[in-house]
Amino acid sequence: xxxxxxxxxxxxxxxxxxxxxxxxxxxxxxxxxxxxxxxxxxxxxxxxxxxxxxxxxxxxxxxxxxxxxxxxxxxxxxxxxxxxxxxxxxxxxxxxxxxxxxxxxxxxxxxxxxxxxxxxxxxxxxxxxxxxxxxxxxxxxxxxxxxxxxxxxxxxxxxxxxxxxxxxxxxxxxxxxxxxxxxxxxxxxxxxxxxxxxxxxxxxxxxxxxxxxxxxxxxxxxxxxxxxxxxxxxxxxxxxxxxxxxxxxxxxxxxxxxxxxxxxxxxxxxxxxxxxxxxxxxxxxxxxxxxxxxxxxxxxxxxxxxxxxxxxxxxxxxxxxxxxxxxxxxxxxxxxxxxxxxxxxxxxxxxxxxxxxxxxxxxxxxxxxxxx
Numbered sequence: 001x002x003x004x005x006x007x008x009x010x011x012x013x014x015x016x017x018x019x020x021x022x023x024x025x026x027x028x029x030x031x032x033x034x035x036x037x038x039x040x041x042x043x044x045x046x047x048x049x050x051x052x053x054x055x056x057x058x059x060x061x062x063x064x065x066x067x068x069x070x071x072x073x074x075x076x077x078x079x080x081x082x083x084x085x086x087x088x089x090x091x092x093x094x095x096x097x098x099x100x101x102x103x104x105x106x107x108x109x110x111x112x113x114x115x116x117x118x119x120x121x122x123x124x125x126x127x128x129x130x131x132x133x134x135x136x137x138x139x140x141x142x143x144x145x146x147x148x149x150x151x152x153x154x155x156x157x158x159x160x161x162x163x164x165x166x167x168x169x170x171x172x173x174x175x176x177x178x179x180x181x182x183x184x185x186x187x188x189x190x191x192x193x194x195x196x197x198x199x200x201x202x203x204x205x206x207x208x209x210x211x212x213x214x215x216x217x218x219x220x221x222x223x224x225x226x227x228x229x230x231x232x233x234x235x236x237x238x239x240x241x242x243x244x245x246x247x248x249x250x251x252x253x254x255x256x257x258x259x260x261x262x263x264x265x266x267x268x269x270x271x272x273x274x275x276x277x278x279x280x281x282x283x284x285x286x287x288x289x290x291x292x293x294x295x296x297x298x299x300x301x302x303x304x305x306x307x308x309x310x311x312x313x314x315x316x317x318x319x320x321x322x323x324x325x326x327x328x329x330x331x332x333x334x335x336x337x338x339x340x341x342x343x344x345x346x347x348x349x350x351x352x353x354x355x356x357x358x359x360x361x362x363x364x365x366x367x368x369x370x371x372x
Contacts, residue, residue: 018135025132030338034360036351037340039176039208039316041238043287043354049280056272068268072098075271078278079246083231086210086285087218087248094251095221097258098266098274102207102232102245107133109228109247111260113201114139114168121160122170123152125177125344127205130170142166150178150310150318154186158193165197172205174212177342177349179312181212187220191227201253203228208314210236210288211295218248225250235315236288237277244274291315295352301362305369310347316340319365320347328368335364 010020045053060068069075076096083091099105110133114120119140122130134141142164145156152171161169171190173182187204194200206229209216221227228249234240247253277284298317302309310318322328325348329341332348337360340349350361 016138018138022132022135025129030333032333032338033336034353034357035338036353036357036361037338037349038240039235039314039351040240041235041287041291041315042352042357043238043290045238045277046280046283049276049283052279053273053276056276057269060268060272064268067264068266068271070264072266072271075266075274076246078275080248082278082281083216083218083248087216089216089218089221091218091248094254095248096246097249097254098244098246099261100245100265100270101234101243102205102230103129103133104265105230105245105247106130106203106205107137108257108260109201109203109230110134110137110139110168112256118167119164120168120170121164121166122172123157125150125342126170126172127176127207128342130172130205134168139168150175150180152182152186152190154189157190161190161193161197161200165200166194167198167200169194169200169202170205171202172207173217174208174313176208176314177316177340177344177347178310178318179314179316179349180310181214181313184217184220187217191220191224195226199226201226201228203230205230207232208235208316210285211292211315212313214313221248221250225252228253233274233277237281237284238287239274239277242270242273242277244270291352294355294358298350298352298358298362302365305362305366307365307369316349316351318344318347318349322346322348322372328372331368331371332361332364335367337361337364 076093080091080093080096114137116138119142120134121142121144123144123146131141144160145153147153191202194202204217218229228247230247233244299309302319307319308321325346326341329348332339342349
């Protein structure tokens, strides 16, 4: 750096207009005793799975001088088997695509079906990365309506689709950050509205579906070539550090997203690790059952304490209502428990943790309630 040079800031760079003034996505990462703010699975991977990952990665390491399987054939085959068994709908490798986290899946879908001059619509509050990725791909973002109880206002949603004619419609179920699931009949009605308006691609984000009281919407794929179901291994599989997401759809959709995928986008190590995890599906889903039980306990206890709680089908619970949600967040943090302030007025969100972590959280919010 020369003596007269200056350090540039974002405002000094030719950043695209739609990115100016925005902040990157992320939750606070603070060193506190109990962290329940990022919807992670709190249980470490079981030791037999850790050993199996090491074995598979060791095998993959012998060929790291070569590019990985570009089409991830073995991984997609095993993902299709998992979806067929748990989603009660037959799928093959031609129906499944995988990428680095569900965010890359969504990015590839918007690169393929969105982009400059096109729009995407989602029902807010919902997963904020949908809007951020839309912005990053040059896709216009349209916020759709929800009812006061955070369910989708079907009539208003149908009207918004008819008015805006979006190229992509997002339906998040169970919804993040509110936790409520969308009934299949509502998804079908929105799909039909989207086809009548454009037709449009409809993306059902099922990142938390394994924690739901109900079933996956995978069977709705039958006869609906513009419907996509997005999934992740970050939550139910306890593999947030893996970064593996996938989708299920008509084979034509799988062919289409390959037009925008980067060459060899899934490393050999990622594929090996994901395959090892799929070998231990039954064990990992037992942890899911424990978390579902703890999630339901949080709902019951929070209501008993006197908080309002949104019905949850995810591994987290939205609770309130607070006159100042951020102040309440800070007072819970002061007691050593980190929850999430998503910016939904009057509400906070807590991830289901271990029984001990949940006990610490409940103690904190009981004390908070006495102060309010």
